Amino acid sequence: MNDQSTAPEEPAAQSADAADNEVLPEAEQGGPSRWEGVPSDDLYANEARVVGVNGNLLTVEFELPVIQNEVAYAILRTPEGELDLKAEVIRVRGRYADLQVFEDTGGLAVGDRVRFTGELLSVELGPGLLARIFDGLQNPLEDMAAELGFFLGRGRYFKPLDRQKLWDFTPVAKPGDMLRPGDTIGTVPESVFDHRIMVPFSFEAGEDDGNYRLVEIKPAGSYTVNQNMAVLEDEHGERRTISMIQTWPVKIPLRGYTERLKPAEPMVTKVRIIDTFFPVALGGTYCVPGPFGAGKTVIQQITSRHARVDVVVLAACGERAGEVVETIRTFPELEDPRTGRSLMERTCIICNTSSMPVAAREASVYTAVTIAEYYRQMGLNVLLLADSTSRWAQALREMSGRLEEIPGEEAFPAYLESVIASFYERGGVVRLRDGSRGSVTIGGTVSPAGGNFEEPVTQSTLKVVGAFHGLSRERSDARRYPAIEPLESWSKYTSVVDDKQLRTARQVLAKGREVGQMMKVLGEEGTPIEDFIIYLKSEFLDSAYLQQDAYDKVDGASDEERQRRMFACMTELLERDYGFDSKDRARRFFQRLTQSYRDWNRVPMDSPEFTSLEEKLLNREELREEKPSGEREPRPAQQAEEVGDV
Structure with a gap:
């Protein structure tokens, strides 16, 4: 190894009992010197020669056998010495192999050497993964920044786990x-x-x-x-x-359990539109597609903070650096509602931004899911959030084009659907050999161009996930948070509320949408008052229940008990027949009702005010179902008094 390599680790401090402090050789740990830069000739005798360079794709000619997904190192000759560029075998054909390089290949030329390690692309597993930030190859970014500064050097690889910490x-x-x-x-x-x-x-x-x-x-x-x-x-x-320490290949699902179970227990996210209408089960899968700026990353961050899970693994594969930096800065400052400590203490971030090598995007996704499976084996519930799988698919498209494979729809590889399916299938609930249960819940965002849900990545994802949370540009522009479209989204999992109440609410939303479309053509004057009341009911449900104030401590996180109680009240109000003879009176009534309900959203459930507001919503005189048909319209002063009366 030349001067560019990482310095060898210091031996562990010796105590009086030297045997107790004996350090296991790296080769026996399953983590040989691949983390130290250029491998030695004694360990890796299988070499090849570069015969072609196309971007980050190398074509090499070899003599000894190589295997698919084997790790190799391309030796880059520089004036300062040799640099080791990590690569992975992605295709073998006869005496030739195609490798994707995880670094910039500038300077590599035909005839340069390539060394094969005989190992698959693997990650280190052990204590110390949480509260850390890694790149797609599991290099700790904080350690790299401390030694290399703001810019990452090529051919530099660091050990993921701290060898000095006790x-x-x-x-x-x-x-x-x-x-x-x-x-x-x-x-x-x-x-x-x-x-x-x-x-x-x-x-x-x-x-x-x-x-x-x-x-x-x-x-x-x-x-x-x-x-x-x-x-x-x-x-x-x-x-x-x-x-x-132990290692495991990232593209092979982790074994070690007796059976896989059907996801049944809800993963409470405390986001009402998700838990009530489009729930996610522990060990389930879901996707959040939406156009640029619709709030995909915000929903993931809110979910990671409030979801009832033990460990959160964030895979930022190909996202913009600004969003990743915001996540890195925000998470250590956020308080975990469950423990009162920093949210970062139970979070692991795999960071591979759009400015990093494209080939490492795929590695970051598989690295994240392998770490999630590792903590699942401890009987923990793990949430894996991949943001965004579209960037990963774009990397697959780029590599497929360089391999000159037959393209599929929109030039994505023909095997895109199977690759996405194999990733989401690594989620699930398992029963471990000691009888305990662990789960990996996978949620991936999709960034379709222009918000087109018919594009290949979105359609391939919808075929394998259990819940679909489609974000709407229209709702996002209207500042309706969360911007999940309630009539296009769906879920196969069980809600936290009663099914009959849920059907009632969905019918109101669907009928309200139909009336709203009709009103765009006929106007409010041409709409019957019965249909207009249905429209007001749907707007009341949307504004008072589906939308949440993420900045309010109470309204920003609603547990399942609160959701059941508030949704029962909501359903009762929706089922009532309101005998209004005036559209203005109906509008004023639902305005007061919406404001009263939204005020109720901000009241803690254990306070006396919560019950009193619930009784006022259901029983107060201002909310009676009928008005005498001969009653005249209130004067402006009286109207203002009614609107202000909560």
Whole structure:
């Protein structure tokens, strides 16, 4: 490694008991020196020669066998020495292989060397992933910024997990126990829960029954992540030493559970239009397509803050740098409503902005879902938010074009649908071997050009997700937050409210939309008063219940109990027959009703005022169902008094 490489790690501090502080060799951890830059000739003897360069696509000729998705390094010769550019094999044909490079390929030429590692593109898993910000290749951006400054250098790769930090280890297994991959040997505290140190999942491959006998385990104490923690012995008598670190290929779903379960329990987001009308289940999948500026990122940030989950993984794949910077600055300052601590403590951000290499967008998506699956194996509920999958699909289109593959619709690859489906299928609820349950809920935003939901990425996503939250430009321009279109969106999951009440509300919205379209043609004067009242009911439902004030502490987050109670009141008001003989009187009535209901939204549920406002909404004299037909219109002063009367 030349001067451009990362400095080798310092050995762990030695105590009186040197064995307790023994550091596991990187090769045994499953994390060899690929993180240190240029690999050594002794470790990686399989080399190839570059025969073609097309953007970030390399075509190489090799002699020894290579495998699909294998990691390789293109050796870039510079005046200062050699730089190692990380790449991945994406196609093998005869003696030639096509590689996508995760760095700028400027300077590479025909005849340059390429070294193959014999490993698949993998991530490091262990304590210390939360409250960190990584790029698509799991390089910690804070560490890179501290050493490299504002601009990232090519060929520089850093270890994802801090090798110097001490973790308080508590063993839960004892010598003689029979263990399988994924079983817990001990725990360390991380954030607000205990991080399980598990038998590496990769041990399962090639074993007859997958059982290992625990020979040795470290006592309770403080250790670094790469120290020896336990010794396992398989049925053949071969011993393996494990640490807190394990690796797993990002494109292979993580195993280690007994069965997959059907998502049934709602994931409460405290956003009324989602939980009531278009719910998402724990372990379910959903998408949020919408045009530019409709509020996709805002909805994801609100969801990540209030959703009833244990861990949040954000994958910013190809989003604008400004939005990513805002997220990075905002999350450490936000208070987690569940713990009262920083929201960042239970969040992991995988950041790959639009200004970063296009090839790394795909890696960032798979890195994020692998980390989410890892925390799922601890019996936790994980929410993965991918923003935006359209940028990922654009990267696939670009690479497909360079591979000269037959294009599909709008030049996207023909296999786009299967790639998107394989990503969303990694979500779900699983039953672990200890009987506990864990889940990964996947929510992806889609950014169709011009808000066209008929484009390939949106349509491919709709075929595999369980809920569709379509954002509307019209609602966004009207400042109706959240801008989810209530008549085009749908969900296959169970709502937190009664189905009969939900059908009533949907009928009111649908009929109100029809009347509203008719009024654009006939005008209010040509609309019968019965239809006009239906229109006012739909506007009342939209303004008072579907819309929320994200800046209000109470209205910005409504739990399921509050939603059930308020929606029952809403349904009762919608089902009433109002005998108005004047459109002006009907309009004034629903204006007062809407304002009273919105005031109710801002009152804490445990306060006496909440119940009193509910009774006033249902029983007060001003809201009686009929007015005498002969009653004359109120004078302006009387009208102003009625409007101001809450």
